Amino acid sequence: MQTMARRTFKGGVHPADGKSLTQEAFIHRLRPTGDLVYPMQQHIGKPAKPIVAVGDRVLARQKIAEADGLMSVPIYASVSGTVKAIEPRMTVSGNRVLSVVVENDGQYEEAPKLPVLEPGTDAAWKETLLSRIAEAGIVGMGGACFPTHVKLAPKEPDQIDYVLVNGAECEPYITGDYRRMLEDPEGILEGLHIIMTLFPNAKGIIGIEDNKPEAVRELTEAAKGYADISVRSVKTKYPQGGERTLIYALTGRKINSDMLPLDARCIVCNVDTVYEIYRAVIKGRPLTKRVITVTGDAIAEPGNFLVPLGMNHREVVEAAGGFSEAPEKIISGGPMMGTAMLALDVPVEKGSSCLLCVKKDVVSTTTQTQCINCGRCVQVCPGRVLPTRLAKAARNHDEETFIKLNGMECCECGCCSYICPAKLDLTQTIKSMRKDILGRRKK
Amino acid sequence: MDSLLHVSSNPHVRDRMTTAGIMYRVALALVPAALFGVIHFGFHALLLIIVTIAACLATEFLYEKGVKRPVTVRDGSALVTGLLLALNLPPNLPVWMAIVGAVFAILVVKQLFGGLGQNFMNPALGARCFMLISFASAMTNFSYGTFDSLTGATPLAALKAGQEVNLLDMFIGNIPGTIGETSVIAILVGACFLLIKKIIDFRIPLAYLATFVVCLILFGGRGFDYQWLLAHLCGGGIMLGAFFMATDYVTSPISSKGRILFGVCLGVLTAVFRLFGGSAEGVSYAIIFCNLLVPVIDKLTIPSAFGRKKSAKAAERKRNA
Numbered sequence: 078m079q080t081m082a083r084r085t086f087k088g089g090v091h092p093a094d095g096k097s098l099t100q101e102a103f104i105h106r107l108r109p110t111g112d113l114v115y116p117m118q119q120h121i122g123k124p125a126k127p128i129v130a131v132g133d134r135v136l137a138r139q140k141i142a143e144a145d146g147l148m149s150v151p152i153y154a155s156v157s158g159t160v161k162a163i164e165p166r167m168t169v170s171g172n173r174v175l176s177v178v179v180e181n182d183g184q185y186e187e188a189p190k191l192p193v194l195e196p197g198t199d200a201a202w203k204e205t206l207l208s209r210i211a212e213a214g215i216v217g218m219g220g221a222c223f224p225t226h227v228k229l230a231p232k233e234p235d236q237i238d239y240v241l242v243n244g245a246e247c248e249p250y251i252t253g254d255y256r257r258m259l260e261d262p263e264g265i266l267e268g269l270h271i272i273m274t275l276f277p278n279a280k281g282i283i284g285i286e287d288n289k290p291e292a293v294r295e296l297t298e299a300a301k302g303y304a305d306i307s308v309r310s311v312k313t314k315y316p317q318g319g320e321r322t323l324i325y326a327l328t329g330r331k332i333n334s335d336m337l338p339l340d341a342r343c344i345v346c347n348v349d350t351v352y353e354i355y356r357a358v359i360k361g362r363p364l365t366k367r368v369i370t371v372t373g374d375a376i377a378e379p380g381n382f383l384v385p386l387g388m389n390h391r392e393v394v395e396a397a398g399g400f401s402e403a404p405e406k407i408i409s410g411g412p413m414m415g416t417a418m419l420a421l422d423v424p425v426e427k428g429s430s431c432l433l434c435v436k437k438d439v440v441s442t443t444t445q446t447q448c449i450n451c452g453r454c455v456q457v458c459p460g461r462v463l464p465t466r467l468a469k470a471a472r473n474h475d476e477e478t479f480i481k482l483n484g485m486e487c488c489e490c491g492c493c494s495y496i497c498p499a500k501l502d503l504t505q506t507i508k509s510m511r512k513d514i515l516g517r518r519k520k
Numbered sequence: 521m522d523s524l525l526h527v528s529s530n531p532h533v534r535d536r537m538t539t540a541g542i543m544y545r546v547a548l549a550l551v552p553a554a555l556f557g558v559i560h561f562g563f564h565a566l567l568l569i570i571v572t573i574a575a576c577l578a579t580e581f582l583y584e585k586g587v588k589r590p591v592t593v594r595d596g597s598a599l600v601t602g603l604l605l606a607l608n609l610p611p612n613l614p615v616w617m618a619i620v621g622a623v624f625a626i627l628v629v630k631q632l633f634g635g636l637g638q639n640f641m642n643p644a645l646g647a648r649c650f651m652l653i654s655f656a657s658a659m660t661n662f663s664y665g666t667f668d669s670l671t672g673a674t675p676l677a678a679l680k681a682g683q684e685v686n687l688l689d690m691f692i693g694n695i696p697g698t699i700g701e702t703s704v705i706a707i708l709v710g711a712c713f714l715l716i717k718k719i720i721d722f723r724i725p726l727a728y729l730a731t732f733v734v735c736l737i738l739f740g741g742r743g744f745d746y747q748w749l750l751a752h753l754c755g756g757g758i759m760l761g762a763f764f765m766a767t768d769y770v771t772s773p774i775s776s777k778g779r780i781l782f783g784v785c786l787g788v789l790t791a792v793f794r795l796f797g798g799s800a801e802g803v804s805y806a807i808i809f810c811n812l813l814v815p816v817i818d819k820l821t822i823p824s825a826f827g828r829k830k831s832a833k834a835a836e837r838k839r840n841a
Contacts, residue, residue, distance in 0.1 A: 086826075092533050171527075249533070321826060333827030406526040417527040438526040439534055446539045446595060447637035451769040452721070456776075461826045463774060486825035491531030498537045505529040 083329055085312035086322040088459040090492045092315060092413065094288070095250040098372045102380035104256050107396050113181055113387035114166050114424035115141060115152050116174040120216040121223045122148030127177050133160045136188040138365055141177050150214045150224050154179055155365040155385030157186040169390075169409040169426060171419045179387070190361035196271055203234075203275055206358065213357035214364045214427075219243060219318070219347035220410055222428040225354070228346070229275055231339050237276040238342040241327055242269055242351055244285040244292065245311060245318030248411025251431045253368035254348045256381045258285070258292040262299035265348055268355030270303060272346065279344070281306035284327050288313040315413060316490040320345050322459050334486050349430075369425060371397040373434040375404035387424045390432060394421065404434035405441075413491045443500040454493035454503055460486045464493035464503045471510035479510055487511060539636075543596025545719050549710035550603050550764065556706040557699035561611035561664050565699045568618050569606040575622030576602030583631045597636050601625055604644035604764060607700025608757065608804070609651075611664050617655050621647040641811045642768045645804050652804070660799075662696035676755040676800040679748070687747060690754040701757040711763035723779040724772060724786075725762040729753065731787025739795055758790060761803040771811040778814075778821035785810045785817070 117124040125142035135141055135154045142152040161180040165173040194209060196202065211226035231237065242265070246254040258265060269281045283300070285293050287310040297308045311317055311326045321332055323345060330341035338345050349368065356362045365386055372379040377398030384393055390409075394400065408415040410431055454464035462483045470478040484507065493503040558566045580598040584591045592598075605625055609618055625647035630639045639646075652659045662674055674696050675685040689695050693703025700707075714720045733749055742748050753759070766772065766786055773782050786806050793802020 090535070092535075325826075331827035333825065336827065403523065404525070406532065408530075408532055410530075412533040413531045415530055415532065417530075417532065418525065419527055420525070433532075435532075438528075438532070440528050440532060441526055443534055446592075447635065449539055449542075449597075449637045449769045450772075450774055451542065452774045452779075455774055455823075459826060461823050463822070465774070482822060483825035483828065486828065495531050495533060496535050496537075498535070498539045498542055500534060500538070502529070504531065508529070 083326050084309075085314060085317065086325050086459055087461065088457045088492065089314040089316065089322075090457050090495050091313075092249050092495060095372065095412075096252050096255070096288075098250070098379040099252045099370050099381055100255060102252070102256070104253075104260055104368055104381045104383050105396075106383045107385070107388065107393065108185070109156060109181055109385055109388040109392055110183065111181065111389050111392055112161060113154070113156055113158070113179045113385065114389070115154070115177045115179070115387045116166065116168045116424065116426060117142055117152065117176065118168075118174045119152065119222060119386075119427040120150050121221070122146075122150075124175065125149055125152045127163050127175075129160050129163075129177060131160050131163060134158070135160060135179060136186050138190070138363060139188040140363070141179075144211065148224060148227060150211060150216055150226075151363075152177075152214055153363045153365045155387050156181045157184050158182040167420065167423050169416060169418060169423050169429060171416075176424070191357070191363065193361045194358045196274055196358070198274055198277075206271065206275065209357055210354055212363070213353070215350065215353050215357060216364075216427050217347055218349035218353060218367060218427065218430070220414065220428045220430055225346070225350055229272065229344065231344075234276050235278055236342055237279045237339070237344055239328055239344070240269065240273055240276060240279050240281045241323060241338075241343055241345045242281065242283040242348055243318050243323055243345055244283050244289075244296070244348040245323060246289070246348075247286060247313070247315045247318040248413055248415075248431070249315070250372050250433050251370045251411050253370045253381055253430055255289050255292055257348055257352055257368060258289070259295055261352065262295045264352050264355045265296065266299045266303060266306065267359060268351035268353075269306060271354055271358050272344070272351065273305065276344065279305075282327050283308045283348075284311045284323055285309070286311055286313040286317055315492065316459060316488070319459065319488055319490060321488060334488075364427065367425070367427065367429065369393065369429055370431040371434075372431065373404065375400050375402050375434040375436045377401040384425050384429075386427060390418075390423055390425060391421045393425060393432060394434070400434065402436050404436060406435050406438040408433040408435070413495065414489075445501055446499040448499050448501060451498060453496045453498065457492040457496045459490060459492065460488050462486050464507060465497075465501070467510075468501065468503045468506040471506045474510075476510075476514065479514070485511060485514065539597075540595045542719055543600050545717060546600050546714065546764070547596060547603055549713045549719075550600075550607065550700070552706040552709045553607060553700040553703060553760065554603065556693055556703040557607065557611070560693060560702065561699060565611045567615065568609055568611070568613060568699065569603065571615050572606035572609070572618045572622045573599060573602030575619045576605070576626050579623050579626040580631065583627060584635075589635070592636060595636065598626060601630070601643045605647055607760065608644060608648045608698050610659060610662050611699050612661065613655075613658055617651065617658060620654075621651045624650050637770055639770055640814070641808050642765050642771045645765055645808050645811075648804050649808055662698075664696060674756065674800065675751060676794075679751055679755060680794075680800045685751050685755070687750055687754065690751060698757065701760045704754045704759050707759045707763060711759075714763070714767075720763065720767040721776070721779055723776060724767050724783045727780045727783025728762045728766055728786040728790075729758070731784045732758065732790050733787075735788055735791030736795070739791065752794065756794075756801045757803040761807055762786075766807055766810075771814060773814055773817045773821060775818070775821050775823050777823065778817045781817050781821060782810060782814065785813060
């Protein structure tokens with residue numbers, strides 16, 4: 078297997094990055110005043126099960142819902158108060174999800190911390206560590222929300238060559254990871270060091286896009302104390318932070334849609350996930366808040382905020398100076414992969430990395446024309462497929478052609494739709510066909 | 521926030537480039553060649569350019585109005601077709617013939633097959649070949665100004681007859697030929713613009729010209745006679761064809777590999793037509809013939825996806841097994 082690092086991948090796009098709006102904004106801690114809403118489904122897998130009842134008093138950092146099986150994680154209260162309701166509430170995705178609603182008493186009375194763990198190397202330590210990560214409710218903070226304790230427990234941990242930390246932050250506008258890297262590089266290094274105790278033969282690599290030289294410098298400096306950890310800058314290009322593209326850029330190894338990073342003997346974690354592991358182990362704190370970038374031309378004072386989970390997005394916007402102008406579109410996440418929100422009155426979740434509010438929705442102003450076969454979608458596709466042909470097959474419900482043209486290799490990064498001069502909804506069309514096929518395969 | 525929010529599936533941003541933007545850039549890139557043609561050949565060349573473009577736009581407009589389709593005159597594609605066709609006409613062609621060609625290009629080659637994006641042949645070249653057959657003598661009469669019909673032979677024809685040609689004149693364009701094909705330098709200026717702006721893919725012209733030269737060396741019977749090779753590269757429509765017509769998106773392959781293969785086919789065919797064909801020129805026929813090969817080339821050159829060596833079909837079989 079080749080192991081040459083490439084620093085980048087073939088394809089990709091350079092959308093206007095909008096990071097200058099918030100990249101100098103220190104992470105600002107927020108305290109909510111309104112009700113907190115905790116959806117039971119903030120991760121991939123089974124929803125958590127509430128363990129409190131209406132009328133109960135809860136403390137900040139108190140567990141209010143427990144994991145339901147292995148593919149599930151617990152949820153903690155982020156303030157003290159009274160459980161007001163346990164009912165379905167609308168979430169960022171637009172779905173109604175069973176949620177625990179806590180009336181904030183403004184006291185911030187805290188439950189005791191979890192005991193601080195002393196890193197070791199033996200089997201017992203590994204078990205302790207994995208159960209702590211599970212207990213702390215940690216999921217992939219980059220937005221995928223995959224339970225981290227499952228990801229970090231492969232069958233053969235000795236086989237892992239690399240633990241890769243994703244600090245690329247290739248999505249435009251988002252600067253939360255960047256600020257985290259600048260403001261607490263030691264925490265990230267310590268988190269990575271802790272993860273690496275699970276993988277005795279692994280080296281740690283932190284990959285950062287080269288538009289963040291200060292983060293590269295800070296982390297390189299912090300990494301000097303660790304012999305098996307290095308920091309590498311990768312080329313600034315969307316989707317450099319995608320799992321497949323990052324593995325390729327840092328190790329030269331390729332995985333396809335049927336494979337996991339494990340097949341390339343890699344573990345990939347987001348910077349913020351690594352940081353939360355550090356906090357859970359060394360500080361004894363479960364996951365109760367996250368960094369969110371509030372930005373866009375409709376926000377009066379864009380910035381980065383450390384937000385208690387469950388806080389209403391409307392309150393978060395108010396903390397950012399409110400709207401300078403009514404936004405036409407509000408996106409949870411970045412402009413390439415994010416979800417357009419139906420309403421602002423939904424809670425911040427574990428996967429909420431950004432709130433992007435824009436005055437004008439560019440998508441609604443574009444006019445679609447005929448595909449002229451220009452091949453731009455083919456050139457930018459990191460999956461090396463033929464997006465326009467896949468979209469055509471999808472429109473015709475021609476599954477055979479779709480599969481033959483490697484349709485299942487699409488990673489839904491959105492590059493093809495972004496670049497298309499005919500403004501066709503290529504990603505969207507391909508995505509729905511993939512969903513159909515994957516759904517049928519599961520049955 | 522009283523009004524409803526916009527909701528759509530991601531991505532939520534789009535690149536600024538549009539189809540019309542591409543077309544107008546191509547048209548702009550053709551301006552140096554057109555300008556040179558007008559200065560070199562005179563007023564009638566200008567008249568032909570204007571009339572051909574106008575006829576193309578009018579045909580597109582009337583057809584789309586007639587069949588009640590959205591009118592796409594503004595997307596610039598009919599403009600490019602008209603301009604390209606005009607640049608492929610002899611400078612003293614009767615105006616009515618140019619109009620017939622323009623109508624044929626838009627109506628028959630483009631619209632009857634479904635309009636923009638659906639035509640399987642470059643409309644301008646399809647029309648040119650139709651005109652070469654229909655108006656054979658007018659389309660091959662390159663006499664102009666001081667060149668009478670006797671000395672009006674193109675350098676390519678002279679080359680074929682074994683005569684010497686002036687390379688510098690050919691490079692600048694001070695030779696007989698169609699309105700837009702004579703000046704290599706003017707064409708290259710426009711081509712560089714398109715390459716820098718990434719409107720066209722360098723693979724097609726590069727593979728085309730390289731293969732063409734290799735074929736000439738191998739089968740031309742003159743060995744590595746660089747003057748003769750350069751004369752072939754600067755003569756006829758190969759430069760205009762390689763950079764502006766072989767690179768037409770709709771009628772060229774979509775993948776990088778396919779584009780190289782397409783260029784190779786063009787090079788071989790052009791060399792064959794020029795060396796062994798009845799007429800001195802072969803670019804137009806080579807391109808429209810290769811246009812017909814595009815579906816086959818596309819099928820042969822489906823790229824292998826990231827992280828996959830085997831075909832998707834094999835992976836599917838494995839999954840089902």
